[in-house]
Amino acid sequence: MWQIARRRMRVAGALLSVLVASVLVPARVLASEPPWFLDPASEQAALIARLFNIELAVAVGVAVVIWSLILFVVVRYRARGDGTDQTPKQIHGNNALEITWTVGTAVVLLFIFVIFWQTMGALAATPAEAMEVNVYGKQWWWEFEYPGYTREGSSEPVRTGNELYIPVGVPVKFNLYSDNVIHSFWVPRLNGKTDVIPGQVNTTWFQADEPGEYYAQCAELCGVQHAGMRFKVYALPQEEWEAWIESQRKPAVEPSTELAQRGAQLFLARGCAGCHTIYGTNAAGRVGPDLTHFASRNTVAAVLPQTSSNVGLWVQNSDLVKPGNIMWQTMKNIPLSADEVEALTAYLLSLK
């Protein structure tokens, strides 16, 4: 009576095998291309991945040993027969064993600590020659400011939103600012997290070793649209990056089509300029993202591909895209007609 019926044991075995199989199916086969930090693209991320892999090896080793012990014990020592009371030998403990596993655990931990400490040392200092980028965590988007690069004919630095362009092979130092809540700056394949905390300026840095797009998003709960606070890092070869920053320093292009010109007027007339800057025009708001070179970006609000229908959707009904976003608090009171939306879209998409 102390045993589980054999049939139930078999069903359990089958279900457990399904479980194990489903967990062991390699994640990389099924996943398209997650921002997997174990595929590092920088020195720091590689050091962290190395530490992780060592720990993983130790952890898997420990788990296999202890699970094997448990399995062995369950199979070997389960009560047999019809439940007549079997009284095993009454053992109360063994000091030699206690000391062995206490010291053994401590030694394994010490080994991990040594590598952890070495990794800390290797990660510590920001190189003095690093290029600086100021990062502002907003609700719920990222602003990137290049203090070394001003707009042509102005002392204002180049600013972008939700897309961070950096040169490959150059260390970049990030100064993290928030004037609202706490956010966390995290580009998994380039480096770990650093929190963006109001009232203090944290810094972090990384150097992308290879050109590419690196997915990132805010990692600290920061309000309704925490999930929408995404960004991408574009690491460009040095020359391409310099061409990019030169283009960003220029003022916005004049709209050439009639529709886009009407959009430009609407942009000023319907209040957009109160929050957004388009350098070279009278729009100089600092609440929302800088739109000077909006059309050079790949997304709308970091979540939609930049197509004209998506731009129109965002302008007219941003709450459908990112429910709870702050622009909507104003825009819901500014009804736009379909052709106004069309004109604004045309204007925004002309801002190469």
Next chain:
Amino acid sequence: MATRTEPIARPSTLATWWDTVVEWATTVDHKKVGILYILASIVFFLFGGIEALMIRTQLAGPELRFIHPQTYNEVLTMHGTTMVFLVVMPILTGFGNYFVPLMIGARDMAFPRLNMLGFWLFFFGGILLYLSFLSGGAPDAGWFAYAPLTDDTFSPTRGMDFWILGLTVTGIASITGSINFVVTILNMRAPGMTLNRMPIFVWTTLVTAFLILFAFPSLTVATIFLFFDRNFGTGFYSPEMGGTPLLWQHLFWFFGHPEVYIMILPSFGLISEMIPVFSRKPIFGYAAVVYATVAIGFIGFTVWAHHMFAVGMPPVVAASFGAASMIIAVPTAIKIFNWVGTMWGGSLRLRTPMLFAISFVAMFLIGGLTGIFLATVPVDWQLTDSYFVVAHFHYVLFGGAFMSILGAAYYWFPKMTGRMMDERLGFWNWLLVFVGFNLTFFPMHILGLDGMPRRIATYGAGLGWDFWNFVSTVGAYMIGAGMIIFFINFFHSLRNGPEAGDNPWEGWTLEWATASPPPAHNFDGLPPITSRRPLWDVKLNRVLTPEEVKARLVKDEHIHLPPPSFWPLVVGLGVVLIAAGMIYTYVMTVLGVLTWVIGVLGWIQEKGY
């Protein structure tokens, strides 16, 4: 032995129904208080479980719109808060209330009315917290409520105020409960029940009580500061006014990390009761297990900043907290080895409680190992606030604490109700929960490594996160199915389960030395206590034959039991009215103060104690 009674008498008329309500509302019997704690926790568990399923449904696929992100944040906050403060903690307190006095051979807790006051405060505090859903919005800043997201600028509904006041009220309950446990365990043990012979569950409850006494004040201070910031214009957490958001994090985690041990140490205790009984062997290395418990209690207060490695602290400080966190792995490993040692060479009876107990050891192991990853600072920079952390703490709190609670439910149900739970249903309950749990939470490790942050209301397609999220959601519903089986088993067995007898599992701690359910006075008499396993000694005729024990039982003709009292209810109502009035209207606060004063006056003049 006392006559066996139905645990909850089925009312036949309105009058008897009312009598039952009055009986339970005024009881000061530690067993009834324990049952009330457990039943209320089960109700809150249903809420927390539904919230969990809402979260998993929303995340079943990319860019789903099952619930609004604001609702998602509220549900997420309430899921965490509920499971920590209104389910795991109180249900363990409930087991402690019921079984600690029985296990040490006492008649009741040291302060029976304080005990009942603790229940009322926990229950009313939980209700106050849930009233937020009906009063403009639940708290929405996550269970650790980082400032300044909790500020009235960024969280303008009254939700956070409900959270603050609800937790403050339940916090008083935890403090009163802890004082009661400490005094009971230190002063009310039966003759022969030395500290060195106490069941390990009693030890872990004792250590946990001390942890609560030292950790909760920090939470109370933090939440009261926050209440002042939100309502009276102070700026403890506001950088513009000279405060700092990090103050919240230090105060919160100085409570919050010991809180983890507050939830897991009693679970260690439960496991340390079940594994020996179902292995037919004493616990291996009793002293080592007890020392490890106390060590975790102390070291647990030195690791709080490991939740904050990404806030920009100096590397040496971070590494020190990391090292302290790694040291905790030593006493934890000692426990795991001792549990395996207990089973080694035993005669394992694989009944439902044992299935859960063995699962606990295997699953908690994963939670412990992933904890080492998170203690090493550079790896933590990658993993903190990712789904890896969600996986980690669910392996500790679900694979650990919750498994032990389910095991203990099966283990002690016969003692509490006089009836056995069904083994077949118990097996399916275990299997579904075990498989569902792993399907839900193991993939979260992979999602975390894949770069998925926690607490996001949705995620983009094409990031490679879809598959594992879907698996996780399937697992969550499997857990739900497993828990439905638990409840079917529970209600079915309550009426139809076979009679349990005094000691169905052939246990050896003192709760099995009395009837099931035990009479109001707990014991007609106690066997002599000369070792850690009094009933084992009786059984093996080491001490006395059962007949001799019966003959020698001291029959106390005048057992003094505390009479029922209304005053804990009145005092509890007063406190919760004071708190609710801070949100609704100060008239309520004034009424609350009056109620409280009346309650206290009634309490101190009451005769019979």
